[in-house]
Amino acid sequence: MRKSKIVFLVIGVLLLTIVTSALTYYFIYTSNDSSNNDINVTVFINYGTLKEVNQEEHHLNLTEGKSALYAFSQVANLELVNYTFGVYVVGVNGYMEQFPDYWSFYYYDSSSELWVYSEIGVDNYCLEDGNRIKLEYTR
Numbered sequence: 001m002r003k004s005k006i007v008f009l010v011i012g013v014l015l016l017t018i019v020t021s022a023l024t025y026y027f028i029y030t031s032n033d034s035s036n037n038d039i040n041v042t043v044f045i046n047y048g049t050l051k052e053v054n055q056e057e058h059h060l061n062l063t064e065g066k067s068a069l070y071a072f073s074q075v076a077n078l079e080l081v082n083y084t085f086g087v088y089v090v091g092v093n094g095y096m097e098q099f100p101d102y103w104s105f106y107y108y109d110s111s112s113e114l115w116v117y118s119e120i121g122v123d124n125y126c127l128e129d130g131n132r133i134k135l136e137y138t139r
Contacts, residue, residue: 037064039129043071048137050095068105068118068125068133076135086121092135101139108132 043058058075069087072078079091089103090096097103105122106115108131115134118125125133 038062039064039066039127039131041071041127041130042132043075044132044134044136045072045076045092046134046136047092047095048101050137062127064127064129066127067123068107068127069123071127071133072122072135087123089122089135092137095137097137101137104136104138106134106136108134 038061041060041062043060045056045058047054056075060071060074062071062074069078072089072092076093078089079096081088081090089105092103105118105125107118107125108114109116110130122135127133
């Protein structure tokens, strides 16, 4: 009887050690500490000639790893078409594209200080801290 109590005690200590180690790992490596995972992004929507006040500016605090599409969807109602190559924006806040004009996606290149037409689709453009992105109604 005494031997079984010692075995149970050892098993209990081992289980407690495993659970403590697992919880420590979880809190250290999977913690949602916002100071490490949040980014600040500025989002512009430029309506061109569609509206008198043609540009909106929004400052967002997002979780790291979000796409430009996610950021735009936080500040505007988007009309989208899904293609095999990705998502295409056909309307923003009720303003639908009309040929030959269309909605285009740009990012701000701070090294050249210019807006650059993105070669990456709005749904695949992964945001980083400090990014400035824009949807613009253009020709």
